[in-house]
Amino acid sequence: MSKAAVFWDRDGTLIADPGYLNDPDQVELLPGAAEALRRLSETGYENVVVTNQSGIARGLLDEERLKQIHDRMKRLFADAGAGFEAIYYCPYLDGPEAVVEEYRKDSDLRKPKPGMLIQASLERKIDLTASWVIGDSLRDAEAGRAAGCRTILLTAADGQIVNSPDVDFVAASLAEAVEIVQKYSPQGQMREATASMIAAADQETTNLLRDILNFLRTAERRTKEEDFSLIQLTGAIVQMLALAAFIWAFFAMIRGGNALALLSGIQQLLFSIFLQLFALALFMLARKSDR
Numbered sequence: 268m269s270k271a272a273v274f275w276d277r278d279g280t281l282i283a284d285p286g287y288l289n290d291p292d293q294v295e296l297l298p299g300a301a302e303a304l305r306r307l308s309e310t311g312y313e314n315v316v317v318t319n320q321s322g323i324a325r326g327l328l329d330e331e332r333l334k335q336i337h338d339r340m341k342r343l344f345a346d347a348g349a350g351f352e353a354i355y356y357c358p359y360l361d362g363p364e365a366v367v368e369e370y371r372k373d374s375d376l377r378k379p380k381p382g383m384l385i386q387a388s389l390e391r392k393i394d395l396t397a398s399w400v401i402g403d404s405l406r407d408a409e410a411g412r413a414a415g416c417r418t419i420l421l422t423a424a425d426g427q428i429v430n431s432p433d434v435d436f437v438a439a440s441l442a443e444a445v446e447i448v449q450k451y452s453p454q455g456q457m458r459e460a461t462a463s464m465i466a467a468a469d470q471e472t473t474n475l476l477r478d479i480l481n482f483l484r485t486a487e488r489r490t491k492e493e494d495f496s497l498i499q500l501t502g503a504i505v506q507m508l509a510l511a512a513f514i515w516a517f518f519a520m521i522r523g524g525n526a527l528a529l530l531s532g533i534q535q536l537l538f539s540i541f542l543q544l545f546a547l548a549l550f551m552l553a554r555k556s557d558r
């Protein structure tokens with residue numbers, strides 16, 4: 268399976284750019300560069316440096332000197348716990364400024380042409396469409412676009428507005444550029460998809476719990492209402508029975524002329540009083556359960 272890479276511009280992106288750097292001692296890592304390389308390496312990207320070095324064609328340094336510069340750069344990054352898999356450079360330049368004839372030519376390697384990216388892709392089996400270019404110059408973005416990569420342009424602190432079809436994203440810092448790459452990386456996309464699935468599942472669970480709670484509340488209310496009406500109904504029936512028993516006892520006592528009939532009437536009267544008390548008790552119970 269082919270890999271994805273982040274192609275880094277060198278000067279002004281990973282290390283300070285004094286203008287045609289030609290001394291290893293001038294190498295100075297830019298703030299956040301080591302951290303950026305480390306984080307993207309952890310995300311699964313190859314870090315590859317692609318740099319125009321027309322200083323060689325201009326006679327300001329030779330390839331041996333450039334190697335020393337890169338060795339020091341590697342050492343400094345290694346000391347900071349970071350690194351890159353490869354460095355590609357273009358020593359060529361066209362026109363009269365190229366005083367070293369050997370390097371005077373219009374090369375496809377020189378950014379904004381995509382030669383270095385294509386060469387790296389072929390040699391290192393890198394999937395360019397899954398790869399990124401990060402640089403501080405439009406030339407970097409143009410090379411990236413021509414190679415089919417996504418591009419991030421680092422802007423100066425003044426927040427200049429960039430309007431170029433070759434620039435996919437603008438970042439104010441290396442940390443921001445890393446965040447963009449991570450967000451759009453397969454892992455980042457997976458993480459976002461998982462997060463939204465978890466959020467959806469959470470919402471589903473919350474809805475389900477709310478439904479269950481509502482159901483239980485409704486059921487409780489219904490039970491209470493049913494209890495209430497049942498008690499009330501029983502109370503009303505007992506009340507009517509008490510009234511009937513009272514009338515029956517009253518007439519029995521009036522009609523009956525002997526002591527036995529009077530005793531039976533008193534018994535019926537007591538029974539009706541008992542029923543009345545029972546009905547009252549039921550009404551009180553109904554009122555209590557209503558509260």
Ligand SMILES: [Mg+2]
Pocket residue numbers: 276277278279280402403404
């Ligand atoms: Mg640059």
